[in-house]
Amino acid sequence: MDHPFADLIALRVDEQAAGSSTLRLTADARHLNPHRVVHGAVLYALADTGMGAALYPTLAPGELCATIEIKINYFKPVHTGLLTCRTTLVNRGKAVANLDARLYLGEVLVAQANGNYAIFTPTPKPTAAPA
Numbered sequence: 001m002d003h004p005f006a007d008l009i010a011l012r013v014d015e016q017a018a019g020s021s022t023l024r025l026t027a028d029a030r031h032l033n034p035h036r037v038v039h040g041a042v043l044y045a046l047a048d049t050g051m052g053a054a055l056y057p058t059l060a061p062g063e064l065c066a067t068i069e070i071k072i073n074y075f076k077p078v079h080t081g082l083l084t085c086r087t088t089l090v091n092r093g094k095a096v097a098n099l100d101a102r103l104y105l106g107e108v109l110v111a112q113a114n115g116n117y118a119i120f121t122p123t124p125k126p127t128a129a130p131a
Contacts, residue, residue: 009031010030013049016056019055019089021050021053023050024083024085025082027042027079027081028080032079037078038078043103046103047070047085047111048067051067051101053087054089055092058089062122063121064119067118068117070115071114072111073111075110076105081105082106083104083110085101085103087102090114092119094119095119096116096118097117097119101113101115
């Protein structure tokens with residue numbers, strides 16, 4: 001899938017299945033905040049994208065999903081290295097899904113997130129009548 005934001009931060013999807021995903025990102029200088037620590041938004045982006053990657057294969061043709069909310073806990077600072085985000089689907093209803101993402105630097109858990117996603121079929125936009 002074309003994902004310009006993931007390309008921008010060098011995030012890659014390694015595994016994607018219905019209800020699970022594994023994403024990786026090698027943190028380097030471009031990901032750091034002024035304190036020389038990987039910006040929390042980078043970790044958040046890993047979690048959010050991982051959750052979407054795990055949920056998308058469960059969607060019916062024509063359905064989309066969108067983030068409702070994510071709660072993330074940051075446990076340890078990250079300076080550089082290979083980050084891995086492992087996501088699992090906790091519950092999928094008709095209109096809302098809940099997912100859990102765990103972010104690791106090597107074997108060390110550095111953050112954990114839980115998110116809710118809306119599942120919906122977009123309503124076609126009405127076409128304007130010719131003038």
